[in-house]
Amino acid sequence: MAVLRGLGAARAAPGLWWRAARASAGLGGRCPGRGRAVDAAQSPPTFGFLLDIDGVLVRGHRVIPAALEAFRRLVNSRGQLRVPVVFVTNAGNILQHSKAQELSALLGFEVEPDQVILSHSPMKLFSQYHSKRMLVSGQGPVVENARVLGFENVVTVDELRMAFPVLDMVDLQRRPKSTPLPRNDFPAIEGVLLLGEPVRWETSLQLIIDVLLSNGNPGTGLATAPYPHLPVLASNMDLLWMAEAKMPRFGHGTFLLCLETIYRKVTGKELRYEGLMGKPSVLTYQYAEDLIRQQAERRGWVAPIQKLYAIGDNPMSDVYGANLFHKYLQMVKRDGAEERGAGGLWKPRPSATQSCASILVCTGVYSPKGPEATRPAQDAEEAPFHGHRDFSFSPGLMEASHIVNDVNEAIQLVFHKEGWAL
Helix, strand or coil: HHHHHHHHCCCCCCCCHHHHHHHHHCCCCCCCCCCCCCCCCCCCCEEEEEEECCCCCECCEEEEEHHHHHHHCCCCCCCEECCEEECCCCCCCCCCCHHHHHHHHHCCCCCCCHHECCCCCCHCCCCHHHCEEEEECCCCCHHHHHCCCCCCCCEEEHHHHCCCHHCCCCCHHHHCCCCCCCCCCCCCCCEECCCCCCCCHHHHHHHHHHHHHCCCCEEEEEECCCCCCCCEEECCCCCCCCCCCCCCCHHHHHHHHHHHHHHHHHHHHCCCCCCCCCCCCHHHHHHHHHHHCCCCHHHCCCCCCCEEEECCHHHHHHHHHHHHHHHHHHHHHHCCCCCCEHHCCEEECCCCEEEEEEEECCCCCCCCHHHCCCCCCCCCCCCCCCCCCCCCCCHHHHHCEECCCCHHHHHHHHHHHCCCCC
């Protein structure tokens, strides 16, 4: 399994942010019968939260009302978090600081950029590829994102298409009207970055395959496709995700599935990844754990963070990933195995974390139709596996530690388990 091989914004004035946030969600007035989380003397937290965003806190561009209730419990009267929180999303077509500003406006308190993990954030650790000339696929600020991650020399799919216009032939309106002269001055591409789903899938699929089959020289042709092919780094394996529509939408995992299928059909071989990032990758959870620890240190919380609670709406990415990380933590503690990340190129700091519990909410991808929906009917047809090809199906990893209606119930559940005031 690839993941085991790799183990690899505005702050409102005090007392006003809650009213502003409720208004942004279309909720009026005060929360009946409830007060703000009090600032009573509280021992330092020994637990932290890893929060998914889409389907847990927001649906599209609208905040889920339960998220506002949850953060009323999580934030004290001074607008500070009572426990360490990191937002772990498989989205990637946005800059980290922009995502933090977006969350700040929706949730009503200041979210710092280093509290946000995008699907591709752990690519910062793959420094051996940062100086290589990389083809980058995705949408939005792909070049800026690649540079923030450390990649110094990137080429976009559009730039490649402009350099070799005869490669993009699906859209008749974009085909060149005449045959351009062949180019021999375009530097070879040395690897591929897949940061998120692109807009024109047919163009990206064609040009990425061309780069892999030509060993980075898509203006030429090779009699035999090289194998192993050029290094490929990918993030966000979600097959589906939840927005405003009633049914889930295609995610970047669907694009990866298309790419892998085409490559195998054309070459007879498997497309290989040097790194797969985003949930459910263990590397992403190691990265998140490190940010939780740093956040606790900045707040002066001396007690080690021993428990993580991962709250999400997608059984395949959120539940599977949290359970896989919990399994990894148990393996490290039991066998004394050395903690490793990014293919062994990055060694995390010694961890005090002992467990990672998965909490599944019903406001996004997972939405049971009735009380029996969490248990498969006897002799029922087995549900399809929506995970990535490189993650084997393991039914136990798909079972959440807890299933609740929404993120507010999840926070209450954890506070009750930890003996904290609601």
